[in-house]
Amino acid sequence: MKRFPPVDLSLTLSLVTVLGMAMAAAGRWLPSGAFDALELPGLVLVYLAGGLPTGWRALSELWRARVLDIDLLMIVAAIAAAIVGAPFEGAVLLTLFSISTTLEERALGRARRAIEALMALRPETALRKTANGAVEEVPAEVLTVGDVVVLRPGARVPSDGVVVTGRGGIDEANITGESMPVSKEAGAQVFEATINLDGVLEVEVTRSVSDSTIARMIRLVTEAQAARAPSERFSEWFGQRYTVAVLAGAVIAFATFWWLGGDWELALYRAATLLVAASPCAIVISVPAAILSALSAAARGGVLFKGGGALETLAEVDIFAFDKTGTLTTGRAEMTEIVALDGDEAGFLSLLAGLEAHSEHHIAAAIRREVASRGLDPAQVADVNARPGIGIEGSDALGPVWAGNAYLAEDMKAATDHPALQALADGANTVVYLGRGATVLGAVSVADEARASSAGAIAALRDSGVRRIVMMTGDRRSVALRIGARLGLGPEETHAEMLPQDKVRAVGELAATGRVAFVGDGVNDAAALARADVGIAMGAAGSEVALQAADVALLSEDMERLADAHRLSRRTSRVIRQNLTFAIGAMVVLVIGGLFFDLPLPLVVIGHEGGTVLVVLNGLRLLSDPIRRPKASVAGQALTGVAQPT
Incomplete structure (x- = not known):
């Protein structure tokens, strides 16, 4: 039997729930009376498709982790609505909750789809030379360091390596972001999943498939999606504790209204209204919806964040420190x-x-x-x-x-x-x-010469409100001043003749005055990358040390993507604040209305779940944020370029 992925199953159940809700609505509201018989089956369908999976998740979480979560709140509220004679309102609650859950899971599914897109770039087989000079076709995963593979025109490189013989053009758009083919000859480095356009090349494998460029990018994406931002951790912490408070509050409200009025149905109705109104669904989902959407948009544009924490911290950065060689300059000395x-x-x-x-x-x-x-x-x-x-x-x-x-x-x-x-x-x-x-x-x-994109990136960062920008280099001051002048950096913003420990000390001094991001590409930059509030590795494929030390990897050598990433992080921060403000405000209004102004349960349901859907959609807007992409990018993935240590 075929097993459906979780996202597909959630979508299917949501569609069934919506169908049941449509049947119930037709049976209740259509005037002819011909559809009256549809209301009860429709409600049963909603409670089964929308309620049973949610209830199962809630009970599993309660049994496994002893956690009272939002799913349990929704089920209790829907059952309470049915008990007090408002099963239709409970069905509306379950339907909208099912829709918002599906939207959330589809946002979460972006991480998996990004990894699947990366996996799709990898060739399945390779032509390996044998000891007697013959060529055999083998699975790419069996290649080991030292093997020599033959690349014919149109073939993808099966793993990272160095050209041994031959000369031809390689399309590196899906790895380096370079839209034009790159000429390769003996001694040149090639990356897995790039495409040999012409000529026949023999390539010696320098990294196994498990340690190749694509493999490292897959690990980065996986780690980034698993790492939680501070605001995500807070919203999860808040949601769990607040759920307990709401359940306790509903019990107190039921007891109070019953004691005051003696009508248990009215008391239960008010308690159910409070359960729905005070549930923190929108608050809990508002942060991950924005964070995950931004991470996906950034990855498609050639920037990988090692988690939401790096994304949030970058939004607060007001000081940028740059290494010179290979970062602000081409490195092609x-x-x-x-x-x-x-x-x-x-x-x-x-x-x-x-x-x-x-x-x-x-x-x-x-x-x-x-x-x-x-x-x-x-x-x-x-x-x-x-x-x-x-x-x-x-x-x-x-x-x-x-x-x-x-x-x-x-x-x-x-x-x-x-x-x-x-x-x-x-x-x-x-x-x-x-x-x-x-x-x-x-x-x-x-x-060495400045990159064509460096001056524009620095100007864009200044325009975005970055308070201070400095360049650090081990070169002599005359060299640094020549490059700095071309980039619009003044003498006071140019620091020369620095050893690696000097860069670390300078970053520490800058950190005492604000949030600092350090952008570098080499082994010498690893300590400064780690010391900064946000370490940004430039051209990460070539320097494993810099990639591991950094919080953010610029997967192309287009410096203007750094300004785009900074703008995206700030926009994400604004969207999170919007979501939280709206979610908290709506919850306060609904709670006050439900307790003191006889706000009907249907309006509370629509207000609560409608608000949840709105904050999810507001977060998903970040998926379309325009970070520059190479024109010839494959599968929407712009991965890293070559940048050697400085």
Whole structure:
């Protein structure tokens, strides 16, 4: 027998409940009398389809967790209405409650559908090369690190990997958000579920399917939907305790009205009215309806929040701190000048490339590209050790060598006052020194450019009311000022020559004056991402450390989506306040009307459940919030781009 998913079952029961309500309404209100016989069967259908499932959930929750929830309130109110001779009003209550519950579950179902859309991107099979050079078709999930797969035109990449041979264009729209195909050749990184457009590529698998980009995105979506925002936790806490108070209040109201009037039916009617009027359905659902809708809208637009708490906190942020390289800049650095103090430029570059071959830094990639373009082979360097924020160390046949910025040179007690080196240092580009112990062998300068979207994103954040924006970088101040000026940042907003611990300290100082979001992309940024009130990882696919440390992942390298996400978080906060204000106000009016002004039970039912439906619909409006999407996005999912550590 086929099992229906929970959302489909809820929808089916709601449709049956609505059908029964229509039958009961026709039997009661149509004047001809021909439909009178429909009222009783219709009411029975409503109480069965709308009441039994709700009652079962309520009793299960009471038995399993010893919790008196809203479902129990609704059932008690409907039964009380039937006892006092108002089964039609009880049926209206059950019908509207069933509709609002279905709307809630469909909102919750967005999380599952987002994961299903991600799963649909993954290819089921792959063409794997065997040891003798043949090609066999295997399930994608059996691929392991080191396997080589063949990609024919039109094929999806089965798992993250590196191109071994071949050259062609890859459509990365569903991963990086890049609407134009990206040319790939030997050594280039490719991501699972991207599409090979032309050419035949051989790709070595670097991550198993269980640890691939798509797998990590699925985990992020799952964790985000499971994590509750502070306001969600409060509304759940409030709803459970308030339910007990309402049930106790209904008993007290029944006893009071019976004692005053002696009419148990009137007393029960007033108690039933109070049960309906005071039920906190709208209050409890108003927050998750908005939070889940916003999380889904953000994910479709290329922004993943690790739960509603990050979404709510981002709405309160009034200070943004940005890492420079790879975040505000493209990270596509180019070598501009070379100074080899011994005159052997080829040997100098070969040794430098041998060290940088072990680094994932943007500058290291620029050096490797330059060396490859000259046809030089990197020197053999072993025992390599990264010095986060300052450089890298290793050993070759002649002994220890190092490469890095002025901090590392100073740490090595190496003099950089040679006129040729000083000329590089006086420029506005990044300088990388190469040396042995206290001797500097030479240096190269590397330039990086601001992203096209960075200036617009910063301007949009200012327009939205962000009080302060700063840029932090380990680069020299002249380099930082050049980039900052292009982004509209003043000298007082530009912090240069910072080590990772300096960024953490600066974020802490900013946090003392307001809510701070730090935006970064690399290993060096992980501590600052964790220290900020909201850590935002830029281009999360390339840096596992940054992704894990962050609260929000920008799944594309379009910086303007950050401003969109900030605007969405603030709009979500406004919708939550609207919902809570409306829900509490309506409940107060209905309670006062039901207790002291003889407000009829039918009006209380419509007011209560109608209010619940309205707050759910108000929250669902956030699903259409326009966060930018890449034009060629597959299945509406814009996932992460490549961004290496800074």
